[in-house]
Amino acid sequence: xxxxxxxxVVISGPSGVGKGTICKELFKRDLKDVKxxxxxxxxxxRIGEYEGINYYYKEEHEFDDMQKRGEFLEYAKVYGSYYGxxxxxxxxxxxxxxxxxxxxxIQGAMQIKSNFKEAVFIFIMPPSYGELxxxxxxxxxxxxxxxxxxxxxxxxxxxxxVKYDYVINxxxxxxxxxxxxxVLNAEKxxxxxxxxxxxxxxxxxxx
Amino acid sequence: xxxxxxxxVVISGPSGVGKGTICKELFKRDLKDVKxxxxxxxxxxRIGEYEGINYYYKEEHEFDDMQKRGEFLEYAKVYGSYYGxxxxxxxxxxxxxxxxxxxxxIQGAMQIKSNFKEAVFIFIMPPSYGELxxxxxxxxxxxxxxxxxxxxxxxxxxxxxVKYDYVINxxxxxxxxxxxxxVLNAEKxxxxxxxxxxxxxxxxxxx
Numbered sequence: 001x002x003x004x005x006x007x008x009v010v011i012s013g014p015s016g017v018g019k020g021t022i023c024k025e026l027f028k029r030d031l032k033d034v035k036x037x038x039x040x041x042x043x044x045x046r047i048g049e050y051e052g053i054n055y056y057y058k059e060e061h062e063f064d065d066m067q068k069r070g071e072f073l074e075y076a077k078v079y080g081s082y083y084g085x086x087x088x089x090x091x092x093x094x095x096x097x098x099x100x101x102x103x104x105x106i107q108g109a110m111q112i113k114s115n116f117k118e119a120v121f122i123f124i125m126p127p128s129y130g131e132l133x134x135x136x137x138x139x140x141x142x143x144x145x146x147x148x149x150x151x152x153x154x155x156x157x158x159x160x161x162v163k164y165d166y167v168i169n170x171x172x173x174x175x176x177x178x179x180x181x182x183v184l185n186a187e188k189x190x191x192x193x194x195x196x197x198x199x200x201x202x203x204x205x206x207x
Numbered sequence: 208x209x210x211x212x213x214x215x216v217v218i219s220g221p222s223g224v225g226k227g228t229i230c231k232e233l234f235k236r237d238l239k240d241v242k243x244x245x246x247x248x249x250x251x252x253r254i255g256e257y258e259g260i261n262y263y264y265k266e267e268h269e270f271d272d273m274q275k276r277g278e279f280l281e282y283a284k285v286y287g288s289y290y291g292x293x294x295x296x297x298x299x300x301x302x303x304x305x306x307x308x309x310x311x312x313i314q315g316a317m318q319i320k321s322n323f324k325e326a327v328f329i330f331i332m333p334p335s336y337g338e339l340x341x342x343x344x345x346x347x348x349x350x351x352x353x354x355x356x357x358x359x360x361x362x363x364x365x366x367x368x369v370k371y372d373y374v375i376n377x378x379x380x381x382x383x384x385x386x387x388x389x390v391l392n393a394e395k396x397x398x399x400x401x402x403x404x405x406x407x408x409x410x411x412x413x414x
Contacts, residue, residue, distance in 0.1 A: 122396075123398070158405070159403075159405055161398060161403060162398055162403065164398050165397060165398060165399075166393070166396040166397055166398060167396055167398050167401060168396055179392070179396060182389050182392045182393050183393045183396060185386070185389045185393070186373070186389050186390045186392070186393030186394070187393070189329075189373040189374055189375055189386060189390060190372060190373055191330070191368060191369055191371050191372060191373060191374050192372075194374060196366075196368060196369065198365070198366055
């Protein structure tokens, strides 16, 4: 009686919030019918990385052609390399009832929002200003000036939370993973994600 | 940084689906900051029922006055007695951060929908046509004609699912309770239910 497609789930938040750690934790769990999106990139593979597992590795002209053909849900240039989310991987999985998780920065998330409204947008909120500050300082090997610029950017990014469907406070990584799983489950029960077949609503089972 | 009101949660479904059993199971769990709505009624208290615990017992003219003053979120006449959901009980709790669960038929739910859009609407779906049929027959002490009329009504009611936010299949009562709790938790993380205070987003904790 009830049929469901997979969902595209965007996990995003300010830089330094710990999105990567959360996604790793998430896939340690026993997730049914959920995959992590595989990006295309013009960056060269590092040792231990494999085509179609970590990334789809592309030459710049290939990436360029894909972009021109509208084959990306979003793309961006980061430190001289291009990264993009191929539409096809996402769509194939969703049509097969597999949900796809996309761990992505806020700009990318907003690109997805304009291309793929039915995605679920989850914002990871830093546990505190102090914590965010510590992480940004911890990461940077740069001058105070650059740290301050990053911090200022992160404080601006935090306000983007209102454009998301859900906000989860990054207190402890396993709490966050539990909460994300809860959101994924609840979203499955949303009527807007179900196709109902009332014609079979006779002497048969509903589901 | 993030403040939340309580939510009004409407649990509804076709007659005979087992809403009452599900709500009983729900309140066996350790629910934090959740209460069951208390209705006003013109029906006389039964033995073991108490004012303000099971119902608010009203004379018909009192109920009538309340209704005229717009003090009900919804009301209906059932088997000669009036039943209504007092706005005040719901609003006081929500303002105190307590969520309120309302177990109600589809007509009542639709009244709530027009008075209280921000409520969460959960539809309990019968596990199968056969099961629904069995329950309606099991309940009725009436003629085949009345049973058939009820069954027909229930089949019509099932299609109302599309007006709800969530649909949960009533396979096993404790599964259903788990899923409802999951929905309640996920809804807490919805940005549309949060008030953000970015002014405090300085050297303090976010939450």
